Amino acid sequence: MIFPQQPVLSPSADDKARDYFNAWYASRNWTPFPFQLEMLEAVVSGTSGVLNAPTGSGKTYATWIPLLCRHMAANSRGVENSEDGLKILWITPLRALAKDICKALQAACDAYDLPWSVQLRTSDTPSNQKQAQIKRLPQALVTTPESLHLFLARKGYGKMLGGLQAVVVDEWHELIGSKRGVQVELALSRLRVLNPGLQTWGISATIGNLVQAAEVLLGTGMNAENSVIIRADIQKALDMRTILPDDLADLSWGGHLGTRLLGKVRPVLDQAGTTLVFTNTRSQAEIWYQKLLEADPSLAGLMAMHHGSLDRELREWVENAISDGSLKAVVCTSSLDLGVDFRPVDNVVQIGGPKGVARFIQRAGRSGHRPGEKSLIHFVPTHALELLEASALQEALLQDYVEKRVPLRACFDVLVQYLVTLAVSDGFRAEELLPEIRSTWCFQDLSDEEWRWCLQFITVGGPSLRQYDEFHRVTWDDGVFRVANTNIARRHRLHIGTIVSDSMLRVRYQTGGNLGSIEEYFISRLKPGDVFWFAGKVLELIQVREMDVMVRRSHRKTGTVPQWNGGRMGFTSFLSRLLREELTRVEEGRGNRPELQALEPLFALQRRRSLIPDKQTLLIEALETEDGHHLFVFPFEGRQVHEGMAGLMIWRMSRFHKATYSMAMNDYGFELLSDQPVPVEQALDEGVFDPRNLTDDLLQSVNAAEMAQRRFRDIACIAGLTFPGYPGKLKKTKHLQASSGLIYRVFADYDPQNLLLRQAVSEVLDLQMEEVRMRAALLRISKQTVRVVKTEKPSPFAFPILAERFRERMSTESIAARIRKMQLDD
């Protein structure tokens, strides 16, 4: 107990709160950092805001302790029932974090002798525990955005959430650029109306748009004067070491596995206590885990794996083992990107390019968790050109610049889901809810017409043609929107959330015991008896029974590794610029970083077969193979921008040349592949990269390609048009399963004004291709010299794109013209 023995009778509650605060630090012999004192003053004065502090800076307590102090000072202790009800919500993006945070928050309450219970409420929380929570609410809940929305779908939620004093959104930088962030915005708008004095605090790592991040969190209703941004200003030293091959020939030109450097990674694991080995995908994690074990069987028992598809118990076991310090290494994905400050991680390995500087720094920050310690990260290139990326990252660390996380606007899918959520619980009145929704950043420009469309969509199911219809989702009765049908309510609760995955099946041993879940798509390609790797184990498929995949251990050494269809990230514009600068450095003979020197043999070959473009040059390579005519363009602008440019180029060329293309792209450039030569000279003469008329041409090219349709997949699911399969649940929805592609075509043919279709197109333009970035890129290109080189063999720059399996298709020919040139597949 650290409560001061003789509380000083202060003239104000504020002073009392300061006393509590000082007692906490004094009892630990700590001196509060200036930012921790600033947080105290801000919280005590009732302000809302954002705390900008990195992992490992004590950010959790910097926020939590002042909130507790304020509560204790405001409530005279000993009054009966004053501690009843939910006081503080703590929202975290990752379930993996929630448990540790919960423990830490509870520990502080106990130390103050405050009779508070801090509890977890996530999708991992057993339902009997959730029931108990409702019966007797804890004083603080640690939860995720999805679980918070589920709470809002509960009858009587208003009363349960009506006594809130504060909401903390942890790792706000992770949420802000995503639809989960929009969920948080909507939930906050509701909570603020329920609790007019509510304090909102975001905790964010450094991002390029921190002020905007605060505005989004606090909503448009918040007066800017009443909010603050407090910066911890803790500069953590970061040491990046690239694992270099002895011979560049050891690295392939393309591919994403990079296990060829495994022999050099293995000793790194011995250098420290616990090492986190980050991979970019779950498949990569499975493969690295497998290969490391093969290389050194003594790692068995000392190494674990952690990714989002693993069963909760497995994940928890790994998380606990990290806390205990009993593991030497954990191979993981972004599932361990964020972390609480208390875990003993000394060393971080990043396999493959992190695609952005902020993410790289974040991951590096997982090591050297104590204030003042240095973070150490090893970068392992998975193919040769990633050495160039490594060099760019080194430069980025020198330049001290971080990317922005741009908040989303007008996500109608999330809004539609939210409206049904509120209709499922206590119902809502349109005229009361609209101002709340407009107080969020995301929907501040929501027009009356769009609002009417959303209400119509959930009540009558879109534009109504007939007088009688059986559509019942939300009913409108006496001004209140409600869901009356219990089936619809139940189905809605099951699919609240914005993270869309394929239909998932549960993987379990025939003898009992869950391993995790796996995409139906992967399992559908296996036969009983086939062997695959999952959860770091070699498993034999016995049979698939409803939503369960029954397996047994196999003694075979090899097996298929599931390919999870994760999102493909592209370089940020900052990293792209650095990359172009690195190339210029090479061309000017200033490439003296070890990473660049290691790449010299590849550069020499590139020069021999083609050339290395400097900042003033746009390189285009034309190549003919038995596949057809390839055109490689190298703007070095990142995958997203390349995708848009490829479509734009095809669309603009269609004015004088109709053809069908297969497009591939990576972060360095893009490829157009056609059955006829691409008229590149004419294209350049006609201004194919002209920044003028960009918006119109881009829109046309998006419609011509199938990009919007792919984007629609998530939108359809979030808006409740498709239902993902849930392991062990919902077998009954099979008859309501239709592919999002089918639904997209039905809408495109019969309801083209549908706002969700429009959203799909604008997501392609704004998020996928980043029109703004593209305009800047085209402006830059318009000042460059274009060099078209005919190559005999693929150049080292072209090869990784050529080998890309993921391809877009786009055609400007008539379907009849295409069919005439094609044969049946056999």
Place this chain on the structure above:
Amino acid sequence: MTDGNFVKPPAGAVEVQWAGETWFADPSGALWWPVQRALLLADLHFGKVGHFRKAGVPLPQSAFDKSLRKLDALIDAYRPDSLIVLGDLFHSDYNLEIEYFRAWRKRHRHLSLQLVRGNHDILPRQILTGLSVEDLGICHRSGQMELVHQPDQVVMDNPDKATFFRLSGHIHPGVRLRGGGRQSLFLPCFWFGQSQALLPAFGAFTGLYGIRPGPGDRVLVLTGEDIFDLTPKG
């Protein structure tokens, strides 16, 4: 087939010689059987949109109306005596779209409408009767032709061991086409094999299942507006 009632098929249709008879494959997915003056259709899945809507999934109502208009145009062009549906006329149990179908049926009351039952045709017989749909059971034979829903449907009763040419639907056949520059297209099709033929799904809100034609098979691909003969060579 040169009697005075023979209506010349519309320009878009493709003539097919199969099972010793002449047929015309229409770009809409219907198969014209001149001898019988019948239009064959498969997998209309009427009521599917309504089924989803009833469960709270807001699909556009007009998808259903468009299918009916497509039928109107076919009847106008071929002037058939009968429509024969090779299963899955209706998608599921009763919903309001069936009432809109009833209204359509009244306008075409002189047309005979026959149904070979498919796995989705679960509507009670009296509803079908009320819609003037003649129930042909799971298998209907006419001369050497055998009409069933599922191509692998087992029909026991064949005492004379007669050979039949089987026409069916059910699988929503489609084929993948490939061309230079790694191009590919996946389109619905008619398929005519030695003794079996498959019709594409006629309904608007239906998926596709890939089939692999062998040598000697006739394949006609639909693009929505046109029909193309892609019979494999050799």
